[in-house]
Each structure stands twice: as C-alpha cells, then as structure tokens.
Amino acid sequence: MKGATTADAAELTVSDLVVDYPIGRRKHRRAVDGVSLRVPAGRAVGLVGESGSGKSTVAKAVLGMAPVSAGQVACGGTSLGDLGRSGRPQQIQVVFQDPYSSLDPTKTIGYTVQEPLRAHADSTGARLSAAEREERVRAMLAKVGLPAEAADRYPAQFSGGQRQRISIARALILEPRLVICDEAVSALDLSIQAQILNLLLELQQDLGLSLLFITHDLSVVNHIAEDLVVLFRGRVMETGPAERVYRQPQHPYTRQLVVSAPLPDLGRQRTRRERREALALPPARQAPLGESCPFAHRCPFAVDRCRTERPVLRDAPLGGQVACHRAEDLPPWTDDLTTSPEATGSTAL
Numbered sequence: 332m333k334g335a336t337t338a339d340a341a342e343l344t345v346s347d348l349v350v351d352y353p354i355g356r357r358k359h360r361r362a363v364d365g366v367s368l369r370v371p372a373g374r375a376v377g378l379v380g381e382s383g384s385g386k387s388t389v390a391k392a393v394l395g396m397a398p399v400s401a402g403q404v405a406c407g408g409t410s411l412g413d414l415g416r417s418g419r420p421q422q423i424q425v426v427f428q429d430p431y432s433s434l435d436p437t438k439t440i441g442y443t444v445q446e447p448l449r450a451h452a453d454s455t456g457a458r459l460s461a462a463e464r465e466e467r468v469r470a471m472l473a474k475v476g477l478p479a480e481a482a483d484r485y486p487a488q489f490s491g492g493q494r495q496r497i498s499i500a501r502a503l504i505l506e507p508r509l510v511i512c513d514e515a516v517s518a519l520d521l522s523i524q525a526q527i528l529n530l531l532l533e534l535q536q537d538l539g540l541s542l543l544f545i546t547h548d549l550s551v552v553n554h555i556a557e558d559l560v561v562l563f564r565g566r567v568m569e570t571g572p573a574e575r576v577y578r579q580p581q582h583p584y585t586r587q588l589v590v591s592a593p594l595p596d597l598g599r600q601r602t603r604r605e606r607r608e609a610l611a612l613p614p615a616r617q618a619p620l621g622e623s624c625p626f627a628h629r630c631p632f633a634v635d636r637c638r639t640e641r642p643v644l645r646d647a648p649l650g651g652q653v654a655c656h657r658a659e660d661l662p663p664w665t666d667d668l669t670t671s672p673e674a675t676g677s678t679a680l
C-alpha cells in the first residue's frame with residue numbers, strides 16, 4: 332500500500348443536514364435536524380451521543396444511504412452527488428461495530444480483504460493482476476498487525492479483536508481519503524478496545540487519514556479524536572476540542588454522558604453513581620420537541636425559557652460551541668474521576 336500523506340486525506344463537511352425517515356405513507360421521523368460538522372483533512376473528529384441520537388444516520392448520509400431532506404455533504408470539496416455511486420467507496424470507507432456479522436464466514440480473509448479491489452477495479456481504473464492484489468492484501472494485513480498466513484484462514488478462526496483488524500484492513504485496501512468508524516470498538520472487551528484504538532490512531536497518523544469516529548462512549552472517543560461533536564435527538568448540543576469537552580463539559584447533556592461512561596474501578600464507579608444520583612436527573616423519556624430545547628425534559632437546570640425557546644449553537648463560555656440557554660449558569664464542573672488516565676480503563680493508550 333502506498334504511504335498516503337495528509338495531502339491525500341479529504342476534508343468532510345456536513346452542512347445543515349436534515350434526514351427524515353418515512354414511517355408509513357404520510358408520516359416521517361426526523362432523525363437528524365440541522366447538523367453541521369467538519370472533519371479537517373488528516374484529523375480525527377468524534378461524534379458522540381446516546382443510542383437513537385442520530386449518529387449512524389449522519390454516517391449513512393455521508394455514505395449516501397439515508398433519505399436526506401436538506402443540507403449538503405461534501406468530501407474533499409466535492410459534493411456527494413458529484414462523487415457518484417462509484418466514486419464514493421474509493422473516497423469513503425466505513426468500519427462497523429460488529430466484527431462477527433460483517434465478515435462472510437464462508438470466504439477466506441484474503442478474499443474478503445481483496446473484495447473492494449475487485450469490485451472497484453473498473454471505476455478506479457486500477458486493474459491489478461491477481462498477484463498484485465495478493466501482495467496488497469499481505470501488506471495491508473501486516474499494517475493491521477496480522478500475519479500473511481491470515482489470508483488463507485476463515486473468520487471463525489479469529490478472535491473479536493482480530494476480526495476488527497480484518498475489517499479495518501478491508502476498509503483501508505482502497506486507500507480511502509476518509510474513514511468512518513461506527514461504534515468500531517463497542518463490541519470488544521476493554522483491553523482489546525485499547526489495542527484497536529491504538530491501531531486506529533497509528534493508522535490515522537501514519538496514513539494521514541481523515542477519521543469520523545462514532546461512539547456512545549465519551550471516554551473512548553476522547554483518546555482518539557481531536558474535536559468532538561455531541562449529538563442529542565438529531566441536534567448538535569456541544570462541540571469543541573475533545574480534551575475540553577470531556578474534562579469541562581458545558582452542556583448538561585454532555586455532563587450526563589460523562590458520568591454515564593463506565594469505569595473499571597469499582598470504588599470510582601460507586602462514586603460516579605453517587606454523583607449521578609446527586610444530579611437528580613429526571614427519568615429518560617422522549618418529550619415532544621416543539622420549540623423547546625430537546626433536552627429540557629431531562630435537564631436538572633431547565634427553566635421556563637428552555638421549554639419555549641429552542642437554543643441555537645453559540646460560542647460557549649470556555650471555548651467551543653454549546654446549544655444551551657443556561658451554559659453560563661451551570662455549577663462549576665470538577666470530575667476528578669476523569670482526570671487520571673487509569674480512570675477511563677484505557678491505560679494502554
């Protein structure tokens with residue numbers, strides 16, 4: 332595989348994206364409501380939020396697989412429509428959560444990793460001989476830390492972490508300019524998560540890839556992403572440098588995400604549970620959106636204005652941006668549980 336440089340990476344821009352899924356004949360569910368984000372060329376950006384917040388829908392829109400109602404997606408300055416169906420896989424690849432179901436159990440690893448090269452030979456104009464394809468696969472397997480013999484084996488002969496390495500090899504074989512990781516480590520044990528995150532970080536830096544890293548776990552994404560975008564019910568709640576968002580969250584929802592992240596140490600986990608209870612959070616439930624803040628029904632700091640006026644994203648007191656009327660009024664945030672690296676369970680990083 333040729334060593335890509337940052338110049339080969341592509342900037343991803345998503346502007347005012349709206350996605351509506353049809354439900355029945357006349358209704359629709361708005362899964363993404365005016366999301367804008369930017370992954371600068373060669374950088375890693377984390378998209379975080381709880382289940383159902385719209386993260387995968389943003390990824391699908393970037394991959395051209397979601398019913399986009401409004402907004403723009405562009406990769407390397409070219410809009411998705413202009414990239415076309417055949418150009419997109421060459422530019423953008425994805426690594427999914429489940430390394431068990433995403434690999435065909437009846438095909439060898441060599442066949443699976445080569446598959447995108449065969450499928451896109453015509454569109455890329457790069458017709459490679461069988462020997463050249465095999466050589467590329469061997470080089471790619473080595474890059475993700477697997478021996479050349481892995482090419483002749485089947486998925487069942489590999490562990491979860493190894494299978495995720497194989498998925499990463501397949502995603503990178505076409506030398507894409509942008510890689511989307513959708514909950515790519517969520518199904519793995521904590522120690523294996525750390526190994527795969529390290530690998531992704533190494534590849535991202537070596538190859539100068541642009542990376543959109545999607546997860547519900549703030550403690551995971553904090554290690555890999557330079558910037559974070561926090562999503563709730565299809566809207567951006569907070570953005571900013573990852574370290575700042577994680578250590579000094581300025582939106583009550585981001586604070587909830589931080590205290591919801593699991594900790595491997597039981598004592599710290601207990602302290603965290605007590606703090607979560609002290610936040611006196613109302614039970615999670617969906618309330619009608621209307622003109623209110625989407626988080627108002629779960630927010631311990633909500634006032635009347637939050638229930639009648641939707642907050643827009645604006646400059647936040649400590650930097651970055653936040654969509655909260657009360658950002659200046661929140662009590663100071665000190666979470667010493669997230670300040671030491673061993674608190675996150677990702678000490679190997």
Ligand SMILES: Nc1ncnc2c1ncn2[C@@H]1O[C@H](COP(=O)(O)OP(=O)(O)OP(=O)(O)O)[C@@H](O)[C@H]1O
Pocket residue numbers: 352353360361362380381382383384385386387388389
């Ligand atoms: N094909 C679909 N048809 C209708 N509604 C959908 C469809 N796919 C997703 N949704 C809805 O859109 C919203 C956003 O879903 P999405 O999968 O993007 O969220 P997510 O943050 O990725 O969550 P998860 O991690 O659980 O997948 C949810 O309310 C979900 O129920």
